[in-house]
Amino acid sequence: MTYKIGLLGLGTVGGGVAQVLLDSEKRHPLLRWLSIAAVGVKDVSKPRPITLPAGILTTDLEAIVRHPDIDIVVEVLGGLEPARSLILTAIAQGKHIVTANKAVIARYGNEIFTAANAAGVYVMLEAAVAGGIPVIQPMKQSLGGNRIHTLTGILNGTTNYILTRMQQEKGEFDSILADAQRLGYAEADPSTDIDGLDAADKIAILASLAFNGRIKLDQVHCEGIRGVTAVDIAYAEKLGFVIKLLAIAHRDAHRGSDSLDVRVHPTLVPLDHPLAGVNGVYNAVLLEGEPLGQVMFYGPGAGAGPTASAVVADLINIAALLPMGKVNHPLLTCSHRHYCTIAPITQVMSRFYARLLAQDHPGVLGKLGTCFGNHGVSLESLVQIGVKENLAEIVVVTHQVREGEFRQAMKEIEHLHGVDHIPTVLRVLA
Amino acid sequence: MTYKIGLLGLGTVGGGVAQVLLDSEKRHPLLRWLSIAAVGVKDVSKPRPITLPAGILTTDLEAIVRHPDIDIVVEVLGGLEPARSLILTAIAQGKHIVTANKAVIARYGNEIFTAANAAGVYVMLEAAVAGGIPVIQPMKQSLGGNRIHTLTGILNGTTNYILTRMQQEKGEFDSILADAQRLGYAEADPSTDIDGLDAADKIAILASLAFNGRIKLDQVHCEGIRGVTAVDIAYAEKLGFVIKLLAIAHRDAHRGSDSLDVRVHPTLVPLDHPLAGVNGVYNAVLLEGEPLGQVMFYGPGAGAGPTASAVVADLINIAALLPMGKVNHPLLTCSHRHYCTIAPITQVMSRFYARLLAQDHPGVLGKLGTCFGNHGVSLESLVQIGVKENLAEIVVVTHQVREGEFRQAMKEIEHLHGVDHIPTVLRVLA
Helix, strand or coil: CCEEEEEECCCHHHHHHHHHHCCCCCCCHHHHHEEEEEEECCCCCCCCCCCCCCCCEECCHHHHHHCCCCCEEEECCCCCCCHHHHHHHHHHCCCEEEECCHHHHHHHHHHHHHHHHHHCCCEECHHHCCCCCCCHHHHHHCCCCCEEEEEEEECCHHHHHHHHHHHHHCCCHHHHHHHHHHHCCCCCCCHHHHCCHHHHHHHHHHHHHHHCCECCHHHCEECCCCCCCHHHHHHHHHCCEEEEEEEEEEECHHHCCCEEEEEEEEEEEECCCHHHHCCCCEEEEEEEEECCEEEEEEEECCCHHHHHHHHHHHHHHHHHHHHHCCCCCCCCCCCCCCECEECCHHHCEEEEEEEEEEECCCCHHHHHHHHHHHCCCCEEEEEEEEEECCEEEEEEEECCEEHHHHHHHHHHHHCCCCEEEEEEEEEECC | CCEEEEEECCCHHHHHHHHHHCCCCCCCHHHHHEEEEEEECCCCCCCCCCCCCCCCEECCHHHHHHCCCCCEEEECCCCCCCHHHHHHHHHHCCCEEEECCHHHHHHHHHHHHHHHHHHCCCEECHHHCCCCCCCHHHHHHCCCCCEEEEEEEECCHHHHHHHHHHHHHCCCHHHHHHHHHHHCCCCCCCHHHHCCHHHHHHHHHHHHHHHCCECCHHHCEECCCCCCCHHHHHHHHHCCEEEEEEEEEEECHHHCCCEEEEEEEEEEEECCCHHHHCCCCEEEEEEEEECCEEEEEEEECCCHHHHHHHHHHHHHHHHHHHHHCCCCCCCCCCCCCCECEECCHHHCEEEEEEEEEEECCCCHHHHHHHHHHHCCCCEEEEEEEEEECCEEEEEEEECCEEHHHHHHHHHHHHCCCCEEEEEEEEEECC
């Protein structure tokens, strides 16, 4: 019994997948049921990290997804098109899909899963979120007894690598980004990672799974790390925090049980929090629910080996079911119909860090305190250490407050006589 | 479509399971297919944390496992008998099993899985290891593309709680154990936890899964935490380590690919290692393999809620398959035939920490160094800070060395003129 795979893409991830499938000894015995029938690439002449059997490589991606002998299509091309179209064609042809494409799933998941359900095929995406860390399968199959209320992730290796180095080397963002690009940890155009867009795609997918409904990607509030400075990292450390780009999805029971907040933003994380120790290119997903409490999955968020591990896990899961015929395994399919309601960011309860520069006048701190008080913003910490060139640098950390109220307070403070400007505002993990 | 559950046990875990099953709203929709038909306890008059529907509670455990209407038996009695016998009877009656019983599985897994395969039923044990943390399912279903070489776990909440408090409070073992017992984190007879036996059961199960063979429990080298002192914890911290009770399973490619080492012992863990931050009653399992690298699962290792979450996960996984009839899902069954070869502890390569007391004579350090050198023991660190009552306290941390060689060296050192005695020897994580 052999199931035939059509592999679309032979770059970093595709090469890693092919490597595992062609060297399956001492891995799961089910891999013996799988063979690579065809590999589709854009350019056959490009050198590849792996030597394939003759006759397998082709540029005709369309032919692969239409080939009657192929049972499972692995899409590791990346990008939106032609990946989306190829996936839909494969589904229409009755083929199961394994993909690493968080961008396609986050935007077209609705269309893709509707088509997959109609065609009776599986669309598996372990590799789309958190690289090699098993997260999608555990969420589908191991956490069903829980009411999940919060999902907090470090989901982007590039930004975590940069923030970790800024922390450890006390370096500035621009120079460390440049070094990351030189070393291959950041792209030439780094915006998808640096501006949080990649993490937003991923948290949209995880939130959909955790809260059982579809997520409109454009409703995910998204801020990247360009505004994080060495000064803020130093203050954060002084106050007992590290700064991480967090992706958060949260159901607030008080706000109405169907309303979620889903967001990506740099955040101060307490040093003793499980996520504080997640460094470099590592990712982590922390889930909180009743009655389990807190559970965290940690591991490499990207790379050939980790992503290949996730793709192959999905292949094994499908292969395990194929002998049973056209069965519908309810834990592997997606049956969401409705869209989750996502609360506007102004409604979200959060803690805040703010760094402001004020003139060295009497009364400035008093006005600041009064302004915060008027908007119900309660302070946990305030630091002002000395004065430089007539400007006092004041750093505050608040207790939980509704974002709208906090932003109002900051607007007023910005215009207070004596306040010079507000270089940084960041959220703080509750 | 409803599947009927027979629940054996209504203590902490059983009560937690019943609570989830009787309050299934906003949990996985598959829970609607499951109902509790009977609950077996030893003493019906004992007050319970939950009110059950009338007519469900019984003391006739045998009747439950023989009842023709019951599809799945959940065994959360604990202990070896009658749990083992009830499980075997239920299997013979064609019922699927969900258990939290690491002690029964570690000792009788062979017998139980052989019977289950013959009867065509599933035996699921997520709750037996690492409490609420999904580990068993991910290992079976999400890591199949890898060659796992190392599994390192903090698998016992009692010992981790005690060691964490000893670290944070700079306290002594005896007094913190007494306090743990008072608070319910340790049993009146704490030996199963304190002496590493519970962790040994668990690592035997995990090693079996990771390395695809049966494990003889009596071959698992097991040392507990009674010998860990506040002095050693302080030295460890000075040298950049914390002390954890680790359970390790490792396949050493150099030693012959079928040979494993499987062991439980207190270990110095570098402060920047992912396991170093796992504190209190939390557990964690760190898996390392090719091509994934390192992945870690972290969460609550015990307790009603976490263990119930794991039991219910297994129930959902079985329920998902039952409509398909008598199918054999290869990722959920255990088909081990052979026993893994476990290397004797003397063959294991490890790093060591040793604390010795020596008389304040010239030449003692020289003799020590020479003795270590003669046995190929290379030192990474050596600390001697002052002299107290004519005795010098010397602490060493070695590089990797074969345990047999190290023990020989220590035997000679013990008898060196000038060496008073050797209060502590602990392993150090490579």
